[in-house]
Amino acid sequence: AQKVTQAQTEISVVEKEDVTLDCVYETRDTTYYLFWYKQPPSGELVFLIRRNSFDEQNEISGRYSWNFQKSTSSFNFTITASQVVDSAVYFCALSEAAGSARQLTFGSGTQLTVLP
Amino acid sequence: GAGVSQSPRYKVAKRGQDVALRCDPISGHVSLFWYQQALGQGPEFLTYFQNEAQLDKSGLPSDRFFAERPEGSVSTLKIQRTQQEDSAVYLCASSLANRVDQPQHFGDGTRLSIL
Numbered sequence: 334a335q336k337v338t339q340a341q342t343e344i345s346v347v348e349k350e351d352v353t354l355d356c357v358y359e360t361r362d363t364t365y366y367l368f369w370y371k372q373p374p375s376g377e378l379v380f381l382i383r384r385n386s387f388d389e390q391n392e393i394s395g396r397y398s399w400n401f402q403k404s405t406s407s408f409n410f411t412i413t414a415s416q417v418v419d420s421a422v423y424f425c426a427l428s429e430a431a432g433s434a435r436q437l438t439f440g441s442g443t444q445l446t447v448l449p
Numbered sequence: 450g451a452g453v454s455q456s457p458r459y460k461v462a463k464r465g466q467d468v469a470l471r472c473d474p475i476s477g478h479v480s481l482f483w484y485q486q487a488l489g490q491g492p493e494f495l496t497y498f499q500n501e502a503q504l505d506k507s508g509l510p511s512d513r514f515f516a517e518r519p520e521g522s523v524s525t526l527k528i529q530r531t532q533q534e535d536s537a538v539y540l541c542a543s544s545l546a547n548r549v550d551q552p553q554h555f556g557d558g559t560r561l562s563i564l
Contacts, residue, residue, distance in 0.1 A: 337491075366550050376538065377452075378492070378555035385550060424491050430549045436482060436505065437553060439491030 335360045337427050339440035346415050347448050354410045354443045356425030362386075364430035367401065367408045368437065372422040384408065415447045451475070453556035455541050461562045462531050470526045470559045474543030481524050482553060483516055484540040492540050498524060499547045528561075536563045 336359040346352045358367065369381040382392065384401050392399045396413045412419055422444050426437040454473040462468050474481050480499055484492035485508075494508040500521035509516070513531075518524040528535055538560050542553035 368552065370555075375557060376560075377557045378540065378542075380552040380554065383550065383552055426491075428549045435480060435497055435544075435547065435549055436494035436508070437484075437492075438494070441489075441491050 335427050335429055335438045337425050337438055337440035339425055339443050341443045343444045345446045345448060348417055349414050351411060351413050352415050354423050356408045356440060358406050358427050360427060360429055362429040366428045368426040369410050370424045372424060417447050417449050420445060420447045453541055453543055453554055455556035455559050457559060459560050463564050464531060464533060466531055467529045468531055470539050472524045472541030472556060475554055478543035478545050480544040480547050481518060482542040483526050486538040486540055531563045533563045536561055
């Protein structure tokens with residue numbers, strides 16, 4: 334069975350600080366996809382990034398970067414020079430390629446608060 | 450609009466009433482998903498459609514929950530004889546193709562409160 338764990342329930346930082354959100358996953362599949370979503374107070378889940386299990390290259394997009402390590406089953410997300418607008422709940426999610434299932438399995442989320 | 454649209458945005462019902470929640474996916478998206486999100490938790494899968502076919506309903510918590518997508522576009526999630534534990538945000542998502550690597554695009558959700 335697949336499982337996603339986000340151990341950090343809440344994080345508060347002061348604007349311009351860097352912050353890393355942790356994600357650990359469990360799966361029996363060798364082919365799978367990992368995702369990060371942002372959920373602002375409006376409620377809509379906003380897609381941020383997708384990674385497949387065969388691509389362990391780190392990725393950077395502006396102030397965002399992702400560190401995927403299969404050896405530790407982790408897919409961590411770092412925001413550099415955080416801004417107040419980054420305040421939201423962030424979810425890590427997993428999708429397995431085996432079978433016909435297409436649903437995402439989400440972690441419980443990390444509430445990030447960036448203080449001015 | 451360009452995104453996934455859900456209505457109503459908020460729904461209050463008395464215990465025992467039936468409710469219907471609507472989802473308009475992004476035009477042309479083949480796959481449609483329903484998730485239930487309890488307060489302070491991540492979304493949990495309910496059911497999945499590929500066009501009009503309901504391929505997976507393993508996440509529906511009871512036979513009081515029913516979903517349909519008769520023409521392969523708009524979908525309705527119906528909950529019969531609502532109970533207080535049904536209170537949650539119901540999220541709809543769509544994706545372009547029936548592929549596991551396709552990102553799912555979510556609507557704003559319907560916040561359901563059962564009194």
